[in-house]
Amino acid sequence: MCAQLLSTKPYKGTRDFYPADMKLRNWFFGRIRSALELASFEEYNGPMLESLEIYIAKSGEEIANEQTYNFTDRGGRRLAVRPEMTPTVARLVAGKINELNFPLKWFSIPNLYRYENPQRGRLREHWQVNVDIFGCDSYEADLEVISTAISLLKVFDADSSMFKVHINNRRFFNDVIAAIAGTDAEGSRKVSKVIDRKNKVPREVYEKDLIALGLDADKIAKIDALYTMSVAEAAALCPESRGAQELIDLFAALEALGLAEYCVFDFGIIRGLDYYTGTVFEVLDTAPENNRAMFGGGRYDNLVGLFVKNATVSGVGFGFGDVTLENFLITHNLIPDIYAEGVKVLVTKFDDVPYSEYTKIVSTLREAGVQSSIYIGSKKFGKQIEYAVKGNYSHVVIMGGSELEAKQIKVKDLRTREEVTLDSDKLVEYFSAQ
Amino acid sequence: MCAQLLSTKPYKGTRDFYPADMKLRNWFFGRIRSALELASFEEYNGPMLESLEIYIAKSGEEIANEQTYNFTDRGGRRLAVRPEMTPTVARLVAGKINELNFPLKWFSIPNLYRYENPQRGRLREHWQVNVDIFGCDSYEADLEVISTAISLLKVFDADSSMFKVHINNRRFFNDVIAAIAGTDAEGSRKVSKVIDRKNKVPREVYEKDLIALGLDADKIAKIDALYTMSVAEAAALCPESRGAQELIDLFAALEALGLAEYCVFDFGIIRGLDYYTGTVFEVLDTAPENNRAMFGGGRYDNLVGLFVKNATVSGVGFGFGDVTLENFLITHNLIPDIYAEGVKVLVTKFDDVPYSEYTKIVSTLREAGVQSSIYIGSKKFGKQIEYAVKGNYSHVVIMGGSELEAKQIKVKDLRTREEVTLDSDKLVEYFSAQ
Numbered sequence: 091m092c093a094q095l096l097s098t099k100p101y102k103g104t105r106d107f108y109p110a111d112m113k114l115r116n117w118f119f120g121r122i123r124s125a126l127e128l129a130s131f132e133e134y135n136g137p138m139l140e141s142l143e144i145y146i147a148k149s150g151e152e153i154a155n156e157q158t159y160n161f162t163d164r165g166g167r168r169l170a171v172r173p174e175m176t177p178t179v180a181r182l183v184a185g186k187i188n189e190l191n192f193p194l195k196w197f198s199i200p201n202l203y204r205y206e207n208p209q210r211g212r213l214r215e216h217w218q219v220n221v222d223i224f225g226c227d228s229y230e231a232d233l234e235v236i237s238t239a240i241s242l243l244k245v246f247d248a249d250s251s252m253f254k255v256h257i258n259n260r261r262f263f264n265d266v267i268a269a270i271a272g273t274d275a276e277g278s279r280k281v282s283k284v285i286d287r288k289n290k291v292p293r294e295v296y297e298k299d300l301i302a303l304g305l306d307a308d309k310i311a312k313i314d315a316l317y318t319m320s321v322a323e324a325a326a327l328c329p330e331s332r333g334a335q336e337l338i339d340l341f342a343a344l345e346a347l348g349l350a351e352y353c354v355f356d357f358g359i360i361r362g363l364d365y366y367t368g369t370v371f372e373v374l375d376t377a378p379e380n381n382r383a384m385f386g387g388g389r390y391d392n393l394v395g396l397f398v399k400n401a402t403v404s405g406v407g408f409g410f411g412d413v414t415l416e417n418f419l420i421t422h423n424l425i426p427d428i429y430a431e432g433v434k435v436l437v438t439k440f441d442d443v444p445y446s447e448y449t450k451i452v453s454t455l456r457e458a459g460v461q462s463s464i465y466i467g468s469k470k471f472g473k474q475i476e477y478a479v480k481g482n483y484s485h486v487v488i489m490g491g492s493e494l495e496a497k498q499i500k501v502k503d504l505r506t507r508e509e510v511t512l513d514s515d516k517l518v519e520y521f522s523a524q
Numbered sequence: 525m526c527a528q529l530l531s532t533k534p535y536k537g538t539r540d541f542y543p544a545d546m547k548l549r550n551w552f553f554g555r556i557r558s559a560l561e562l563a564s565f566e567e568y569n570g571p572m573l574e575s576l577e578i579y580i581a582k583s584g585e586e587i588a589n590e591q592t593y594n595f596t597d598r599g600g601r602r603l604a605v606r607p608e609m610t611p612t613v614a615r616l617v618a619g620k621i622n623e624l625n626f627p628l629k630w631f632s633i634p635n636l637y638r639y640e641n642p643q644r645g646r647l648r649e650h651w652q653v654n655v656d657i658f659g660c661d662s663y664e665a666d667l668e669v670i671s672t673a674i675s676l677l678k679v680f681d682a683d684s685s686m687f688k689v690h691i692n693n694r695r696f697f698n699d700v701i702a703a704i705a706g707t708d709a710e711g712s713r714k715v716s717k718v719i720d721r722k723n724k725v726p727r728e729v730y731e732k733d734l735i736a737l738g739l740d741a742d743k744i745a746k747i748d749a750l751y752t753m754s755v756a757e758a759a760a761l762c763p764e765s766r767g768a769q770e771l772i773d774l775f776a777a778l779e780a781l782g783l784a785e786y787c788v789f790d791f792g793i794i795r796g797l798d799y800y801t802g803t804v805f806e807v808l809d810t811a812p813e814n815n816r817a818m819f820g821g822g823r824y825d826n827l828v829g830l831f832v833k834n835a836t837v838s839g840v841g842f843g844f845g846d847v848t849l850e851n852f853l854i855t856h857n858l859i860p861d862i863y864a865e866g867v868k869v870l871v872t873k874f875d876d877v878p879y880s881e882y883t884k885i886v887s888t889l890r891e892a893g894v895q896s897s898i899y900i901g902s903k904k905f906g907k908q909i910e911y912a913v914k915g916n917y918s919h920v921v922i923m924g925g926s927e928l929e930a931k932q933i934k935v936k937d938l939r940t941r942e943e944v945t946l947d948s949d950k951l952v953e954y955f956s957a958q
Contacts (some may be wrong), residue, residue, distance in 0.1 A: 095830065095831055095832065095833060096575070096577060096578055096581060096615070096830050096831050097575070097831075098615050098616075098618045098619035098831050098832075099619070100570060100571050100574075100615075101571055101573050101574060101575060101601070101603065102599075102601075104570075104571030104572075104573060105571065106568075106569075106570050106571070106615075106616050106619070107568055107569040107570065108568055108616060108620065109566035109567060109568050109630065112566070112567045112568050112569055113566070113567070116567065127895060128890050128893065128894075128895050128896075129890060129895075129896075129897060130868060130870075130895055130896060130897035130915075130917075132543035132546070132547070133543060133546045133547070133550065134540075134541055134542055134543050134545075134546050135540075135541040135546055136534060136538075136540050136541065137534050137535055137538030137539065137540070137649050138538075138572055138605065138635060138637070138649065139535050139538060139593065139605070139637065139649070140534075140535060141530070141531070141535060143530060144530055147530060159573065159595070159597070159603075160595075161593070161594075161595035163593070163639075164639075165536075167535070167536075169535065169593075171572065171573070171605065181530070181532050181534075181540075182532075182540050182542060184532045185532035185533070185540070186542065191911055191914040191915050192901065193900050193901050195897065196543065201572060203572070203573065205597075205598075215571050215572065215573070223900070225901070226900045226901055226902075227902075228900070228902065230879065230898070230900045231900050233883070234897075234898075234900060237883075241890075342880075343879065343880060343883060346880035346883060346884070347880075347883050347884075347887055348887075396529065396530050397529055397530050397531075397532050398529065398532075399529060434564060436564075445664065445777065446776075446777060446780035446781075449667070449671075449777060449780060449781050450780070450781075453781055453782075456562050456563060456675075459562065460562075461561060461562050461563075461564055462562075462563075462564060463563060463564035463629065463668075464664070464668075466627050466657065466660045466662070466664045466665050466668060467626065467627050467659070467660055468660075468661075468662065477625060480625040481564075481625050
């Protein structure tokens, strides 16, 4: 063996999942998967390695190169470890555009790699739930996506005091800005850019930039007022806007579904100027320590444009990562003792009993669906009990030579410390009643 | 948009998982995960990217470089997309060697990348079930691993006519070869190398090589005879060998567990000379078209040697890929209609009914745990039914303006084509009875 020992640490920004970590992740992704399947979303996946060019085509050479792990294979193909799922799912949809059953309700839980310095809530490798509806242009898909986002937090018993969905509409945003500013398309776009940066610059700079684009104090005040308006007040400023109508329909439907308490109209939600085209939303954690958008999403057009000519498929969806979700669940105390429920039996062993007597017990228990195992180490009884406790077993089965002769078995419940002696053939019955 | 359209094909040797593919994979991995949990194995995972050096340390610079996707990050770290799970799990075990609860029963279902030309049953990206027991030196762990391997095929209703586990023991192999050949350790090793190549060279070459190492025709015949012997006959040739005793114990225990019909002693199973140290086995598909080892495994020593000084942890385990498993299941007709079971309801919609009436229905159904969805497209009723059929929905719910007024709902079972009319408030009851 080589003299120099290797490090046991995982690569920077990535995590190891020991069984306890994995159990937690399987628990929360299991709940999410069930909730999505209940709502008839179907799961898909794609490869970890993708052609780098699909990210370049979407985000430009510089961003794709900088922010992905990428390399060239021996055939000269430029590959990237996938940094996001949208280009992959666009490729899948484009690849079977004439066969697929639109509208699609799809989800995926891929692991993704982004090349940036790790920070709270953002690691280099994370798992991301992606939920999308493809091929439905009406607000009904937006409603389904937002109500699904809410349901995914409600499965953890999160309530409306813990998070809020902040909703805006990009079509309405553009229309109302143009109406207030009185600008043409190009002018409105410039105004939008200033508004998008509102919280990132001092107030004076913001105002100066708007004045430079021809807006006076009155118009600036009108824009300011939008941030505290209800959806009805805001929509009334621009009633002929399709975006305003979508907002009204969406909020009415959320109300009808009993979801109004989770949702607020928020004119400050923009989510990048170039990508989203209709409804946009962000889910905000109300806890001060996680005081930022947990996740967000919205409606975008032309999903498949990079892959297929003369075809358009719109999408509306959202994505959120396991790290963010875990922070939310921990902050709000929403993780139960995932070991507390369920029977898990360790059959202890003694030297005066043939091993096959123990394998028979375990075989019978497993056939009856009872999670069980023989202690296969070489330690004495006391250490076997320690092994069971440390391994989160709920029960130990005890059968030494004298019990075997008497055709009896002892069972100790490690949670209550109660011990019972049973006839050997009553063991399955005992655990079925647990 | 750029004029040049991008390819919709996945990268060479990788696969896209459209919902039907994903549903199949989730189905079979779900069964495997349940069977492993029933036997008290615990799931772990690690990152997709690992330091290249852990593969170099195990397999040498050339193999590690040639057979992995690897590259250097901006910090000068050499990384590989993981080609196998053993170095990762060794790193995990080594990293918490003083805290972990040995013996460990661990499993993982990672995706792995190997850089080689794709062929039947071997792709560049595949998912591999890895099952191991760490820190137990006795045959009891070997028994648990082999009986688990059998149970993972039995969950698919595979029987002993479809596969067999071929078992040997490397300790026994070394001892019996040394006993027959009468060679010292170095000589025995040379003989073993020749035997390992037996099926890859013509018979004359095999015999010539053994003669060159000092074996005569009688000794060669004695070795030949091992290939058709029962485990008792073989063990009798070398009764003082620990390996022989392990084989006898293992086969007796398999017999006691009722697993004898799945297992054969096979002196031809070696599995590479340098890695395995005790029990070795391969699971062979009996179907002529898959006439090769589906998967194999065995016992190896010193798992953590590359990471920790003065500590040894032995392992026994096996791994098998999703592609191999799927081929086996298809060949033996073991995949049921995974869409046949389960209720999945599409609520169709009509323009003369407020949309909120439909969202209420779906909301009620989902609360009752019924998988359901509203049709959110813009097509007419006939097309909505087509959508339901193509989307593997089991039922459609039909409520036009007249039904709404009469407080009734129609339900059509798409499998039986039966249609019933119910009072609106009896809908959950109807599906609960399905």
